[in-house]
Amino acid sequence: MSRSATVPKLPPSIAPARPEEEKRTLGQFFTPPELAEFIAGFFTRDLRDWRLIDAGAGAGALTLATVKHALRQQPRPATFHVTAYEIDPAAVVLLRQTLDHCATLCAEEGVAFSSDLRAEDFIDQALGTLERNLFSPKAETFNAAIANPPYRKLSTGSLQHRRLCAAGIEASNLYSAFLSLLSRLLDAEGELSAIVPRSFCNGPYFRSFRRDFLSRMAFRRLHVFGSRNTLFSAEAVLQENIVFCAYRSPTPANQIEVSTNSGAEDDPLRSQLLPWREIVTPDDPEQFIHLPASAGDRSARQQLSAITGTLADLDLTVSTGKVVDFRVRDLLQREAAPGTHPLFYPCHFRGGLVVWPQPEGRKPNAIAAPVERTDLLIPVGTYVVVRRFSAKEEKKRIVASVLSPTRLPHGVRWLGLENHLNYFHCHGAGFATALATGLAAFLNWSVVDTFFRQFNGHTQVNATDLRRLPYPPAKALIALGEHIGSTSPDQIEIDRIVPTFCQR
Numbered sequence: 001m002s003r004s005a006t007v008p009k010l011p012p013s014i015a016p017a018r019p020e021e022e023k024r025t026l027g028q029f030f031t032p033p034e035l036a037e038f039i040a041g042f043f044t045r046d047l048r049d050w051r052l053i054d055a056g057a058g059a060g061a062l063t064l065a066t067v068k069h070a071l072r073q074q075p076r077p078a079t080f081h082v083t084a085y086e087i088d089p090a091a092v093v094l095l096r097q098t099l100d101h102c103a104t105l106c107a108e109e110g111v112a113f114s115s116d117l118r119a120e121d122f123i124d125q126a127l128g129t130l131e132r133n134l135f136s137p138k139a140e141t142f143n144a145a146i147a148n149p150p151y152r153k154l155s156t157g158s159l160q161h162r163r164l165c166a167a168g169i170e171a172s173n174l175y176s177a178f179l180s181l182l183s184r185l186l187d188a189e190g191e192l193s194a195i196v197p198r199s200f201c202n203g204p205y206f207r208s209f210r211r212d213f214l215s216r217m218a219f220r221r222l223h224v225f226g227s228r229n230t231l232f233s234a235e236a237v238l239q240e241n242i243v244f245c246a247y248r249s250p251t252p253a254n255q256i257e258v259s260t261n262s263g264a265e266d267d268p269l270r271s272q273l274l275p276w277r278e279i280v281t282p283d284d285p286e287q288f289i290h291l292p293a294s295a296g297d298r299s300a301r302q303q304l305s306a307i308t309g310t311l312a313d314l315d316l317t318v319s320t321g322k323v324v325d326f327r328v329r330d331l332l333q334r335e336a337a338p339g340t341h342p343l344f345y346p347c348h349f350r351g352g353l354v355v356w357p358q359p360e361g362r363k364p365n366a367i368a369a370p371v372e373r374t375d376l377l378i379p380v381g382t383y384v385v386v387r388r389f390s391a392k393e394e395k396k397r398i399v400a401s402v403l404s405p406t407r408l409p410h411g412v413r414w415l416g417l418e419n420h421l422n423y424f425h426c427h428g429a430g431f432a433t434a435l436a437t438g439l440a441a442f443l444n445w446s447v448v449d450t451f452f453r454q455f456n457g458h459t460q461v462n463a464t465d466l467r468r469l470p471y472p473p474a475k476a477l478i479a480l481g482e483h484i485g486s487t488s489p490d491q492i493e494i495d496r497i498v499p500t501f502c503q504r
Protein backbone atom coordinates (compact mmCIF):
# COMPACT_ATOMS: atom_id res chain seq x y z
CA MET A 1 0.00 0.00 0.00
CA SER A 2 1.39 3.42 -0.76
CA ARG A 3 0.02 6.72 0.45
CA SER A 4 -0.14 9.95 -1.40
CA ALA A 5 -0.12 11.93 1.86
CA THR A 6 2.75 14.35 1.97
CA VAL A 7 5.25 13.99 4.74
CA PRO A 8 5.83 17.09 6.84
CA LYS A 9 8.63 19.30 5.66
CA LEU A 10 9.44 20.30 9.20
CA PRO A 11 9.87 24.04 9.37
CA PRO A 12 11.32 25.44 12.59
CA SER A 13 8.81 25.44 15.45
CA ILE A 14 7.54 28.43 17.37
CA ALA A 15 8.92 28.18 20.87
CA PRO A 16 9.70 30.65 23.61
CA ALA A 17 13.38 31.57 23.37
CA ARG A 18 14.88 29.65 26.28
CA PRO A 19 18.41 28.63 27.08
CA GLU A 20 19.17 25.03 26.02
CA GLU A 21 19.66 23.97 29.65
CA GLU A 22 16.17 25.12 30.68
CA LYS A 23 14.61 23.52 27.62
CA ARG A 24 16.21 20.22 28.53
CA THR A 25 14.97 20.40 32.11
CA LEU A 26 11.44 20.99 30.86
CA GLY A 27 11.86 18.43 28.06
CA GLN A 28 10.75 21.25 25.80
CA PHE A 29 10.85 20.65 22.05
CA PHE A 30 7.91 22.15 20.23
CA THR A 31 6.24 20.49 17.28
CA PRO A 32 6.42 22.40 14.00
CA PRO A 33 2.89 23.11 12.60
CA GLU A 34 3.11 20.73 9.62
CA LEU A 35 4.28 17.87 11.78
CA ALA A 36 1.51 18.69 14.30
CA GLU A 37 -1.07 18.32 11.49
CA PHE A 38 0.52 15.04 10.47
CA ILE A 39 0.14 13.73 14.05
CA ALA A 40 -3.46 14.99 14.41
CA GLY A 41 -4.22 13.30 11.06
CA PHE A 42 -3.70 9.95 12.85
CA PHE A 43 -7.06 10.31 14.63
CA THR A 44 -9.56 8.10 12.82
CA ARG A 45 -12.85 8.77 14.58
CA ASP A 46 -15.33 11.45 13.54
CA LEU A 47 -16.48 12.51 16.99
CA ARG A 48 -19.61 14.56 17.54
CA ASP A 49 -18.32 15.90 20.84
CA TRP A 50 -14.56 16.06 21.16
CA ARG A 51 -13.14 15.83 24.68
CA LEU A 52 -9.43 16.21 24.01
CA ILE A 53 -6.54 16.23 26.46
CA ASP A 54 -3.20 17.74 25.42
CA ALA A 55 -0.59 16.91 28.08
CA GLY A 56 2.50 19.11 28.04
CA ALA A 57 0.79 21.35 25.49
CA GLY A 58 3.63 23.85 24.99
CA ALA A 59 2.36 26.63 22.74
CA GLY A 60 -0.61 24.45 21.72
CA ALA A 61 0.54 23.30 18.26
CA LEU A 62 -1.06 19.86 18.69
CA THR A 63 -4.39 21.19 19.98
CA LEU A 64 -4.58 23.65 17.10
CA ALA A 65 -3.83 20.88 14.61
CA THR A 66 -6.52 18.65 16.18
CA VAL A 67 -9.08 21.45 16.01
CA LYS A 68 -8.28 21.93 12.30
CA HIS A 69 -8.55 18.16 11.80
CA ALA A 70 -11.95 18.07 13.53
CA LEU A 71 -13.21 21.02 11.51
CA ARG A 72 -12.55 19.06 8.30
CA GLN A 73 -14.97 16.36 9.53
CA GLN A 74 -18.28 15.95 7.65
CA PRO A 75 -20.63 16.57 9.34
CA ARG A 76 -18.82 19.03 11.63
CA PRO A 77 -18.63 18.16 15.33
CA ALA A 78 -21.16 19.82 17.62
CA THR A 79 -18.67 20.64 20.39
CA PHE A 80 -14.94 20.66 20.95
CA HIS A 81 -13.55 20.76 24.47
CA VAL A 82 -9.85 20.67 25.26
CA THR A 83 -8.03 20.31 28.55
CA ALA A 84 -4.45 21.50 28.08
CA TYR A 85 -1.72 21.08 30.69
CA GLU A 86 1.45 23.15 30.58
CA ILE A 87 3.89 23.81 33.37
CA ASP A 88 6.06 26.54 31.81
CA PRO A 89 4.62 30.06 32.35
CA ALA A 90 6.29 31.37 29.16
CA ALA A 91 4.64 28.64 27.09
CA VAL A 92 1.31 29.20 28.88
CA VAL A 93 1.17 32.74 27.46
CA LEU A 94 1.48 31.35 23.92
CA LEU A 95 -0.92 28.51 24.72
CA ARG A 96 -3.61 30.97 25.80
CA GLN A 97 -3.29 32.79 22.45
CA THR A 98 -3.52 29.49 20.56
CA LEU A 99 -6.66 28.49 22.47
CA ASP A 100 -8.22 31.87 21.59
CA HIS A 101 -7.37 31.19 17.96
CA CYS A 102 -8.99 27.73 18.22
CA ALA A 103 -12.13 29.35 19.63
CA THR A 104 -12.26 31.71 16.63
CA LEU A 105 -11.79 28.88 14.12
CA CYS A 106 -14.56 26.83 15.78
CA ALA A 107 -16.92 29.82 15.99
CA GLU A 108 -16.51 30.38 12.24
CA GLU A 109 -17.70 26.82 11.65
CA GLY A 110 -20.51 26.89 14.22
CA VAL A 111 -18.74 24.47 16.58
CA ALA A 112 -19.08 25.19 20.33
CA PHE A 113 -15.51 25.42 21.66
CA SER A 114 -14.46 25.38 25.29
CA SER A 115 -11.09 24.98 26.93
CA ASP A 116 -9.57 24.37 30.30
CA LEU A 117 -6.00 25.64 30.48
CA ARG A 118 -4.25 24.08 33.45
CA ALA A 119 -0.94 25.72 34.24
CA GLU A 120 -0.07 22.77 36.46
CA ASP A 121 2.02 19.67 36.62
CA PHE A 122 0.22 17.07 34.52
CA ILE A 123 1.63 14.10 36.45
CA ASP A 124 0.47 15.40 39.84
CA GLN A 125 -2.93 16.40 38.52
CA ALA A 126 -3.50 13.19 36.56
CA LEU A 127 -2.59 11.08 39.60
CA GLY A 128 -5.09 13.11 41.62
CA THR A 129 -7.77 12.61 38.94
CA LEU A 130 -7.15 8.87 38.88
CA GLU A 131 -7.48 8.68 42.64
CA ARG A 132 -10.76 10.63 42.48
CA ASN A 133 -12.03 8.43 39.62
CA LEU A 134 -11.55 5.44 41.87
CA PHE A 135 -14.21 6.82 44.20
CA SER A 136 -16.41 8.48 41.62
CA PRO A 137 -15.88 6.56 38.38
CA LYS A 138 -15.89 8.60 35.16
CA ALA A 139 -15.48 11.89 37.01
CA GLU A 140 -13.23 13.15 34.24
CA THR A 141 -12.25 11.22 31.14
CA PHE A 142 -11.49 12.05 27.53
CA ASN A 143 -12.34 10.54 24.17
CA ALA A 144 -9.12 11.75 22.50
CA ALA A 145 -5.60 12.52 23.67
CA ILE A 146 -2.68 14.05 21.87
CA ALA A 147 0.88 14.43 23.08
CA ASN A 148 4.41 15.34 22.31
CA PRO A 149 5.38 14.73 25.91
CA PRO A 150 8.55 15.94 27.60
CA TYR A 151 11.52 13.57 27.29
CA ARG A 152 13.65 13.29 30.38
CA LYS A 153 14.80 10.48 32.63
CA LEU A 154 12.80 10.12 35.83
CA SER A 155 15.19 9.41 38.63
CA THR A 156 14.33 6.37 40.70
CA GLY A 157 13.38 7.41 44.19
CA SER A 158 12.27 10.94 43.22
CA LEU A 159 8.94 12.04 44.66
CA GLN A 160 7.21 11.80 41.27
CA HIS A 161 8.69 8.37 40.63
CA ARG A 162 7.44 7.14 44.01
CA ARG A 163 3.94 8.58 43.48
CA LEU A 164 3.75 6.94 40.06
CA CYS A 165 4.90 3.61 41.50
CA ALA A 166 2.23 3.88 44.18
CA ALA A 167 -0.33 4.23 41.36
CA GLY A 168 1.09 1.09 39.70
CA ILE A 169 3.01 3.00 37.02
CA GLU A 170 6.69 2.14 36.66
CA ALA A 171 8.17 4.90 34.53
CA SER A 172 11.81 5.41 33.62
CA ASN A 173 11.17 8.54 31.58
CA LEU A 174 8.73 11.45 31.70
CA TYR A 175 7.37 10.52 28.28
CA SER A 176 6.39 6.99 29.29
CA ALA A 177 4.83 8.38 32.50
CA PHE A 178 2.74 10.77 30.36
CA LEU A 179 1.63 7.96 28.02
CA SER A 180 0.74 5.63 30.92
CA LEU A 181 -1.35 8.33 32.56
CA LEU A 182 -3.07 9.31 29.31
CA SER A 183 -3.95 5.68 28.62
CA ARG A 184 -5.78 5.64 31.96
CA LEU A 185 -7.66 8.86 31.32
CA LEU A 186 -9.22 7.71 28.05
CA ASP A 187 -12.70 6.25 27.59
CA ALA A 188 -13.05 2.84 25.92
CA GLU A 189 -12.09 3.22 22.22
CA GLY A 190 -10.69 6.70 22.95
CA GLU A 191 -7.70 7.42 20.68
CA LEU A 192 -4.25 8.66 21.59
CA SER A 193 -2.06 10.20 18.88
CA ALA A 194 1.48 10.95 19.93
CA ILE A 195 5.02 11.53 18.84
CA VAL A 196 7.60 9.89 21.10
CA PRO A 197 11.12 8.50 20.94
CA ARG A 198 11.10 4.89 19.77
CA SER A 199 13.28 3.85 22.69
CA PHE A 200 10.26 2.38 24.51
CA CYS A 201 9.97 -0.33 21.85
CA ASN A 202 12.76 -2.40 23.39
CA GLY A 203 15.12 -2.66 26.30
CA PRO A 204 14.65 -3.48 29.95
CA TYR A 205 13.99 0.10 31.13
CA PHE A 206 10.67 0.20 29.30
CA ARG A 207 9.58 -3.41 29.92
CA SER A 208 7.00 -2.56 32.57
CA PHE A 209 5.76 0.36 30.50
CA ARG A 210 5.25 -1.83 27.42
CA ARG A 211 3.36 -4.45 29.42
CA ASP A 212 1.17 -1.85 31.09
CA PHE A 213 0.49 0.19 27.95
CA LEU A 214 -0.24 -2.82 25.75
CA SER A 215 -2.65 -4.23 28.34
CA ARG A 216 -4.74 -1.07 27.98
CA MET A 217 -4.11 0.26 24.47
CA ALA A 218 -4.20 -1.25 20.96
CA PHE A 219 -2.04 0.27 18.25
CA ARG A 220 -3.88 1.27 15.10
CA ARG A 221 -1.07 2.90 13.18
CA LEU A 222 2.66 3.50 13.61
CA HIS A 223 4.88 5.78 11.58
CA VAL A 224 8.64 5.42 11.74
CA PHE A 225 10.85 8.29 10.72
CA GLY A 226 13.72 6.57 8.98
CA SER A 227 16.56 8.94 9.74
CA ARG A 228 17.69 10.52 12.96
CA ASN A 229 17.87 14.14 13.76
CA THR A 230 15.69 15.56 11.00
CA LEU A 231 12.47 15.98 12.96
CA PHE A 232 13.48 18.57 15.43
CA SER A 233 16.53 19.69 13.51
CA ALA A 234 15.94 23.25 14.61
CA GLU A 235 15.99 22.02 18.20
CA ALA A 236 18.99 19.67 17.96
CA VAL A 237 17.23 16.57 19.34
CA LEU A 238 19.17 13.38 18.76
CA GLN A 239 16.42 10.84 19.02
CA GLU A 240 14.64 8.51 16.67
CA ASN A 241 10.96 9.30 16.84
CA ILE A 242 7.77 7.51 15.97
CA VAL A 243 4.24 8.82 15.58
CA PHE A 244 1.44 6.48 16.55
CA CYS A 245 -2.27 6.23 17.08
CA ALA A 246 -3.56 3.75 19.66
CA TYR A 247 -7.04 3.30 21.07
CA ARG A 248 -8.18 2.15 24.47
CA SER A 249 -8.85 -1.56 24.28
CA PRO A 250 -7.41 -4.50 26.21
CA THR A 251 -7.09 -6.58 23.01
CA PRO A 252 -4.80 -5.71 20.13
CA ALA A 253 -6.08 -5.01 16.63
CA ASN A 254 -5.46 -7.91 14.23
CA GLN A 255 -3.71 -5.66 11.77
CA ILE A 256 -1.79 -2.48 12.10
CA GLU A 257 -0.73 0.06 9.53
CA VAL A 258 3.00 0.71 9.59
CA SER A 259 4.37 3.55 7.52
CA THR A 260 7.79 5.06 7.05
CA ASN A 261 9.71 7.74 5.28
CA SER A 262 13.23 9.05 5.63
CA GLY A 263 12.20 12.44 7.01
CA ALA A 264 13.83 14.08 4.00
CA GLU A 265 11.86 16.46 1.81
CA ASP A 266 9.93 14.91 -1.09
CA ASP A 267 10.34 11.39 0.22
CA PRO A 268 6.95 9.69 -0.25
CA LEU A 269 5.30 7.81 2.56
CA ARG A 270 5.45 4.02 2.26
CA SER A 271 2.83 2.14 4.16
CA GLN A 272 1.81 -1.49 4.74
CA LEU A 273 -0.77 -3.43 6.75
CA LEU A 274 0.90 -5.97 9.01
CA PRO A 275 -0.49 -8.60 11.35
CA TRP A 276 0.02 -7.55 14.98
CA ARG A 277 1.96 -10.78 15.69
CA GLU A 278 4.70 -9.46 13.38
CA ILE A 279 5.01 -6.37 15.56
CA VAL A 280 4.87 -8.06 18.97
CA THR A 281 5.62 -11.77 19.01
CA PRO A 282 2.83 -13.59 20.89
CA ASP A 283 3.95 -14.70 24.36
CA ASP A 284 7.13 -12.61 24.22
CA PRO A 285 7.63 -11.83 27.93
CA GLU A 286 9.57 -8.68 26.96
CA GLN A 287 6.78 -7.45 24.66
CA PHE A 288 9.36 -5.98 22.28
CA ILE A 289 7.74 -3.85 19.61
CA HIS A 290 9.32 -4.64 16.25
CA LEU A 291 8.97 -1.95 13.67
CA PRO A 292 9.53 -3.73 10.37
CA ALA A 293 9.02 -0.67 8.23
CA SER A 294 10.65 -1.43 4.91
CA ALA A 295 10.82 -4.44 2.63
CA GLY A 296 14.50 -4.74 3.63
CA ASP A 297 13.49 -4.92 7.28
CA ARG A 298 10.96 -7.69 6.62
CA SER A 299 13.45 -9.62 4.57
CA ALA A 300 16.00 -9.37 7.41
CA ARG A 301 13.45 -10.82 9.84
CA GLN A 302 12.64 -13.59 7.42
CA GLN A 303 16.30 -14.45 6.84
CA LEU A 304 16.96 -14.57 10.58
CA SER A 305 13.80 -16.54 11.32
CA ALA A 306 15.69 -19.70 10.24
CA ILE A 307 18.26 -19.03 12.97
CA THR A 308 16.84 -20.06 16.30
CA GLY A 309 19.76 -20.68 18.68
CA THR A 310 20.65 -18.55 21.68
CA LEU A 311 23.86 -17.20 23.10
CA ALA A 312 23.47 -19.68 25.96
CA ASP A 313 23.49 -22.53 23.39
CA LEU A 314 26.99 -21.32 22.45
CA ASP A 315 27.93 -21.35 26.14
CA LEU A 316 28.72 -17.64 25.82
CA THR A 317 27.59 -14.48 27.58
CA VAL A 318 27.88 -10.82 26.70
CA SER A 319 28.72 -8.18 29.33
CA THR A 320 29.76 -4.55 29.42
CA GLY A 321 33.43 -3.69 30.00
CA LYS A 322 34.35 -3.59 33.69
CA VAL A 323 36.52 -0.46 33.77
CA VAL A 324 34.55 2.71 34.55
CA ASP A 325 37.48 5.03 34.00
CA PHE A 326 36.53 8.01 36.18
CA ARG A 327 36.28 5.68 39.19
CA VAL A 328 39.84 4.39 38.80
CA ARG A 329 41.62 7.42 37.39
CA ASP A 330 44.71 6.83 39.53
CA LEU A 331 45.21 3.40 37.91
CA LEU A 332 45.11 4.58 34.29
CA GLN A 333 48.31 5.03 32.32
CA ARG A 334 48.98 6.50 28.92
CA GLU A 335 51.51 3.82 28.00
CA ALA A 336 52.02 0.19 28.89
CA ALA A 337 54.85 -0.38 31.38
CA PRO A 338 55.90 -3.28 33.63
CA GLY A 339 53.15 -3.99 36.17
CA THR A 340 50.37 -2.66 33.90
CA HIS A 341 47.84 -4.47 31.71
CA PRO A 342 46.54 -3.46 28.27
CA LEU A 343 43.40 -1.32 28.52
CA PHE A 344 40.96 -1.06 25.63
CA TYR A 345 38.59 1.79 24.80
CA PRO A 346 36.23 1.97 21.79
CA CYS A 347 38.91 3.98 19.95
CA HIS A 348 41.10 0.87 19.95
CA PHE A 349 38.59 -0.89 17.65
CA ARG A 350 38.26 0.57 14.19
CA GLY A 351 36.13 -0.95 11.44
CA GLY A 352 36.45 -4.40 12.99
CA LEU A 353 40.23 -4.16 13.57
CA VAL A 354 42.13 -3.82 16.83
CA VAL A 355 44.50 -0.84 16.88
CA TRP A 356 46.35 -0.95 20.22
CA PRO A 357 48.25 0.82 21.68
CA GLN A 358 47.63 4.37 20.53
CA PRO A 359 50.27 6.37 22.38
CA GLU A 360 49.31 9.51 20.45
CA GLY A 361 45.57 9.07 21.19
CA ARG A 362 43.56 10.84 23.91
CA LYS A 363 42.76 7.69 25.89
CA PRO A 364 44.97 5.71 28.29
CA ASN A 365 46.38 2.45 26.93
CA ALA A 366 47.11 0.62 30.17
CA ILE A 367 45.76 -0.02 33.64
CA ALA A 368 48.00 -0.54 36.66
CA ALA A 369 45.62 -2.71 38.67
CA PRO A 370 46.88 -5.58 40.86
CA VAL A 371 45.87 -8.97 39.40
CA GLU A 372 43.52 -9.59 42.32
CA ARG A 373 41.30 -6.82 40.95
CA THR A 374 39.03 -9.21 39.04
CA ASP A 375 36.38 -6.50 39.28
CA LEU A 376 38.51 -4.64 36.69
CA LEU A 377 40.55 -7.25 34.82
CA ILE A 378 39.75 -10.22 32.61
CA PRO A 379 42.18 -13.02 31.73
CA VAL A 380 43.95 -12.66 28.40
CA GLY A 381 42.16 -14.66 25.68
CA THR A 382 40.15 -14.32 22.50
CA TYR A 383 37.00 -12.21 22.89
CA VAL A 384 34.51 -10.57 20.55
CA VAL A 385 34.11 -6.88 21.30
CA VAL A 386 31.22 -4.62 20.23
CA ARG A 387 31.11 -0.90 20.90
CA ARG A 388 28.14 0.32 22.92
CA PHE A 389 27.93 3.54 20.88
CA SER A 390 28.52 3.45 17.16
CA ALA A 391 31.06 5.92 15.84
CA LYS A 392 29.66 8.72 13.65
CA GLU A 393 31.48 7.57 10.53
CA GLU A 394 30.21 4.00 10.91
CA LYS A 395 27.02 3.27 8.99
CA LYS A 396 26.23 0.16 10.98
CA ARG A 397 25.15 0.02 14.58
CA ILE A 398 26.80 -3.29 15.43
CA VAL A 399 30.52 -3.33 14.72
CA ALA A 400 32.21 -6.43 16.11
CA SER A 401 35.97 -7.04 16.37
CA VAL A 402 37.97 -10.04 17.50
CA LEU A 403 40.34 -9.21 20.33
CA SER A 404 43.00 -11.89 20.18
CA PRO A 405 46.16 -12.37 22.28
CA THR A 406 48.18 -12.63 19.06
CA ARG A 407 47.73 -8.87 18.74
CA LEU A 408 49.20 -8.25 22.19
CA PRO A 409 52.78 -8.22 23.46
CA HIS A 410 54.13 -11.56 24.61
CA GLY A 411 53.63 -12.26 28.32
CA VAL A 412 50.41 -10.28 28.79
CA ARG A 413 48.19 -12.17 31.29
CA TRP A 414 45.34 -9.75 32.01
CA LEU A 415 43.32 -7.09 30.15
CA GLY A 416 41.04 -4.21 30.97
CA LEU A 417 37.97 -3.35 28.89
CA GLU A 418 36.43 0.07 29.33
CA ASN A 419 32.73 0.37 30.06
CA HIS A 420 31.75 1.76 26.62
CA LEU A 421 32.45 -1.70 25.18
CA ASN A 422 30.47 -4.95 25.28
CA TYR A 423 32.40 -8.21 25.17
CA PHE A 424 31.37 -11.79 24.49
CA HIS A 425 33.05 -14.29 26.81
CA CYS A 426 32.82 -17.86 28.07
CA HIS A 427 32.23 -17.79 31.86
CA GLY A 428 34.43 -14.70 32.20
CA ALA A 429 37.25 -15.99 29.99
CA GLY A 430 38.10 -16.03 26.29
CA PHE A 431 37.07 -18.74 23.83
CA ALA A 432 38.25 -20.53 20.66
CA THR A 433 39.54 -18.26 17.89
CA ALA A 434 37.51 -19.93 15.13
CA LEU A 435 34.27 -19.49 17.10
CA ALA A 436 35.17 -15.85 17.86
CA THR A 437 35.99 -15.13 14.21
CA GLY A 438 32.72 -16.71 13.05
CA LEU A 439 30.71 -14.91 15.73
CA ALA A 440 32.23 -11.51 14.85
CA ALA A 441 31.47 -12.09 11.14
CA PHE A 442 27.88 -13.07 11.98
CA LEU A 443 27.43 -9.91 14.09
CA ASN A 444 28.92 -7.83 11.26
CA TRP A 445 26.48 -9.26 8.72
CA SER A 446 24.30 -6.41 7.34
CA VAL A 447 21.16 -8.52 7.83
CA VAL A 448 21.84 -8.76 11.58
CA ASP A 449 22.33 -4.99 11.74
CA THR A 450 19.04 -4.34 9.90
CA PHE A 451 17.22 -6.77 12.18
CA PHE A 452 18.80 -5.26 15.29
CA ARG A 453 17.69 -1.72 14.34
CA GLN A 454 14.07 -2.85 14.32
CA PHE A 455 14.07 -3.29 18.05
CA ASN A 456 16.91 -0.98 18.97
CA GLY A 457 15.64 2.54 18.57
CA HIS A 458 18.49 4.47 20.12
CA THR A 459 22.13 4.73 19.18
CA GLN A 460 23.25 2.47 22.02
CA VAL A 461 24.00 -1.22 21.62
CA ASN A 462 23.09 -2.75 24.98
CA ALA A 463 24.32 -6.14 26.16
CA THR A 464 20.63 -7.02 26.81
CA ASP A 465 19.79 -6.36 23.16
CA LEU A 466 22.76 -8.45 21.97
CA ARG A 467 21.58 -11.29 24.22
CA ARG A 468 18.18 -11.21 22.49
CA LEU A 469 19.57 -11.83 19.01
CA PRO A 470 19.18 -15.32 17.53
CA TYR A 471 22.52 -17.10 17.08
CA PRO A 472 23.54 -19.86 14.65
CA PRO A 473 24.86 -23.15 16.07
CA ALA A 474 28.50 -23.29 17.22
CA LYS A 475 29.32 -25.71 14.40
CA ALA A 476 28.25 -23.19 11.75
CA LEU A 477 30.12 -20.31 13.39
CA ILE A 478 33.30 -22.36 13.80
CA ALA A 479 33.17 -23.43 10.13
CA LEU A 480 32.65 -19.79 9.16
CA GLY A 481 35.55 -18.72 11.40
CA GLU A 482 37.83 -21.38 9.91
CA HIS A 483 36.88 -20.27 6.41
CA ILE A 484 37.79 -16.67 7.25
CA GLY A 485 40.97 -17.61 9.13
CA SER A 486 43.23 -14.61 9.56
CA THR A 487 41.86 -12.71 6.54
CA SER A 488 39.83 -9.52 7.02
CA PRO A 489 36.83 -9.81 4.69
CA ASP A 490 35.15 -6.55 3.64
CA GLN A 491 31.40 -5.96 4.08
CA ILE A 492 30.50 -7.31 0.63
CA GLU A 493 32.40 -10.52 1.33
CA ILE A 494 30.88 -10.85 4.84
CA ASP A 495 27.37 -10.44 3.41
CA ARG A 496 28.16 -13.09 0.81
CA ILE A 497 29.71 -15.76 3.05
CA VAL A 498 27.79 -15.46 6.36
CA PRO A 499 24.45 -16.75 4.97
CA THR A 500 26.16 -19.66 3.24
CA PHE A 501 27.39 -20.92 6.63
CA CYS A 502 24.65 -19.70 8.96
CA GLN A 503 21.45 -20.35 7.02
CA ARG A 504 21.98 -23.98 6.18
Ligand SMILES: C[S@@+](CC[C@H](N)C(=O)[O-])C[C@H]1O[C@@H](n2cnc3c(N)ncnc32)[C@H](O)[C@@H]1O
Binding pocket: 026, 027, 028, 029, 030, 031, 032, 055, 056, 057, 058, 059, 060, 061, 062, 085, 086, 087, 088, 091, 120, 121, 122, 123, 147, 148, 149, 150, 151
Ligand atom coordinates in the same frame (compact mmCIF):
# COMPACT_ATOMS: atom_id res chain seq x y z
C1 LIG B 1 8.25 18.17 24.07
S1 LIG B 1 7.41 19.65 24.59
C2 LIG B 1 6.05 19.60 23.46
C3 LIG B 1 5.15 20.77 23.53
C4 LIG B 1 3.92 20.67 22.66
N1 LIG B 1 3.10 19.52 23.00
C5 LIG B 1 4.28 20.58 21.21
O1 LIG B 1 4.12 19.51 20.64
O2 LIG B 1 4.75 21.57 20.65
C6 LIG B 1 6.78 19.15 26.16
C7 LIG B 1 6.11 20.24 26.96
O3 LIG B 1 5.74 19.67 28.21
C8 LIG B 1 5.91 20.67 29.22
N2 LIG B 1 6.04 19.95 30.49
C9 LIG B 1 7.15 19.36 31.01
N3 LIG B 1 6.85 18.75 32.17
C10 LIG B 1 5.53 18.95 32.39
C11 LIG B 1 4.63 18.57 33.42
N4 LIG B 1 5.06 17.81 34.44
N5 LIG B 1 3.35 18.95 33.33
C12 LIG B 1 2.91 19.70 32.29
N6 LIG B 1 3.71 20.10 31.28
C13 LIG B 1 5.01 19.74 31.32
C14 LIG B 1 7.16 21.42 28.79
O4 LIG B 1 7.20 22.72 29.36
C15 LIG B 1 6.97 21.44 27.27
O5 LIG B 1 6.31 22.61 26.88
